[in-house]
Amino acid sequence: MQMNPNKDTQLCMSLSGRPGNFGLRFHNHLYEQLGLNFYYKAFSSQDLPGAVGGIRALGIRGCGVSMPFKEACIALVDELDASAAAIQSINTIVNTAGHLKAYNTDYIAIAQLLETHAVPKDISFALRGSGGMAKAVASALRDGGYRNGVIVARNEVAGRALAQGCGYEWQAQLGALRPQMLVNVTPIGMSGGPEADQLAFEAAAVEAADTLFDVVAVPSETPLILTGRAQGKRVITGLEVIAIQALEQFVLYTGVRPSEEQFQKAVAFARS
Numbered sequence: 001m002q003m004n005p006n007k008d009t010q011l012c013m014s015l016s017g018r019p020g021n022f023g024l025r026f027h028n029h030l031y032e033q034l035g036l037n038f039y040y041k042a043f044s045s046q047d048l049p050g051a052v053g054g055i056r057a058l059g060i061r062g063c064g065v066s067m068p069f070k071e072a073c074i075a076l077v078d079e080l081d082a083s084a085a086a087i088q089s090i091n092t093i094v095n096t097a098g099h100l101k102a103y104n105t106d107y108i109a110i111a112q113l114l115e116t117h118a119v120p121k122d123i124s125f126a127l128r129g130s131g132g133m134a135k136a137v138a139s140a141l142r143d144g145g146y147r148n149g150v151i152v153a154r155n156e157v158a159g160r161a162l163a164q165g166c167g168y169e170w171q172a173q174l175g176a177l178r179p180q181m182l183v184n185v186t187p188i189g190m191s192g193g194p195e196a197d198q199l200a201f202e203a204a205a206v207e208a209a210d211t212l213f214d215v216v217a218v219p220s221e222t223p224l225i226l227t228g229r230a231q232g233k234r235v236i237t238g239l240e241v242i243a244i245q246a247l248e249q250f251v252l253y254t255g256v257r258p259s260e261e262q263f264q265k266a267v268a269f270a271r272s
Contacts (some may be wrong), residue, residue, distance in 0.1 A: 005039060011058070012040045012253050015051055015073075016066035018192060019044050020218050021209070025066055025259055026246050026270035038254065050081050052076040056098050062253035063093040064246070065102075067187070070132025077102045082214075087139040089132035103252060106133060109244035110140035113236050119181065119211060124148040126174055128200055129185030130158035133215055137185050142166040150177065174205055181211035182224070189214060189222035200224045210234060215244040220271070243267045 014023050021044040027040035038061070045051040046067060053076075055063050065073050072091045074080070077093060077100040084090045090102035125140055125146065130153035141149060149168040153159030156172065163170035171177070184200035187193045199206060200214065201224070212228035217238035221229075228235040243263075251257050258266065 006037070008037055010038045010061045012038060012062040013055070013060055013068065014042045014064035015048070015069050016042065016044055016261040017068050018190070022027065022217065022242055022270045023246055025248060026070055026243070026266050029266045029269045030250055030262065033262060034256060034258065036254055036256065041183050048072055049076060052089065052093070052100070055093060055095055057101055059095065061095055062249065065093060067131060067133060083107050089135040090138050090253060091136070094252050103249035104136055105245040105252070106136035106241065107140050109241045110137050110250050111144055112244055113240055114140065114144050115236060117236055119147040119234070122148065123181050123211065125181035125183060126150050126152050126177060126179045127183040128174070129153050129184060130151045130162050131185070134185040135162060137165065137183060138162055138166045138168065150179070164203040174201060178208040180207055180209055180211045181205065181213060183213040184224055185215050188217065189224055190216045191218045197223060199227060207231065212236070216236055239271070
């Protein structure tokens, strides 16, 4: 990718336990196409306070926040946008003259995808997970009018808290439940992880469902999504989530909203 950085180049970054290339390629492609003097780089860190302090001290314009930092970053910023305060989970930090304000564009992406995929509001669902991303997904489901849900999480404290906060039930395991929609918000199926080749739900539950939603973005075709496609299910992928949330981050960082064509080209480039 061509770029000509100078002393006025604005830096943006991401913090993730497992950094990937999608955000880097997506943002930098749009910077170049739109003639914006920005550059984006992906990082991980074992020193989260130091990393967030560096955003402030070095004047880094924006930072995307991924697992496992979505909740831990809250205490390190100055202000929470309503999208983050409502669910106590962040995925975006915007630095304005040293003032760090946090947002949650994951929530925005989930809400959009439930609408564009025409997921019926009376559908029964099970959401597996209880971390920061699970909060965003569960909150978007709740606010979208999805009432018939259960949170499946091995962590009873976090699972119960998430379920109670959104008006759902909690179970440690899916058990005999056969909901119409299964939502995976765990690292199961993620490339490079110990469970990369595993289904996030047992095969019988997947077969009984009619909608499969996996927030894992790498790979976009997880075992859950591949199985769903083969069985003719409605599927919603983590690639769709990461693309929309990245677009909303881009707008927050730059104040510029790309056209739909520019957005789609950036997604295609980021995937290539």
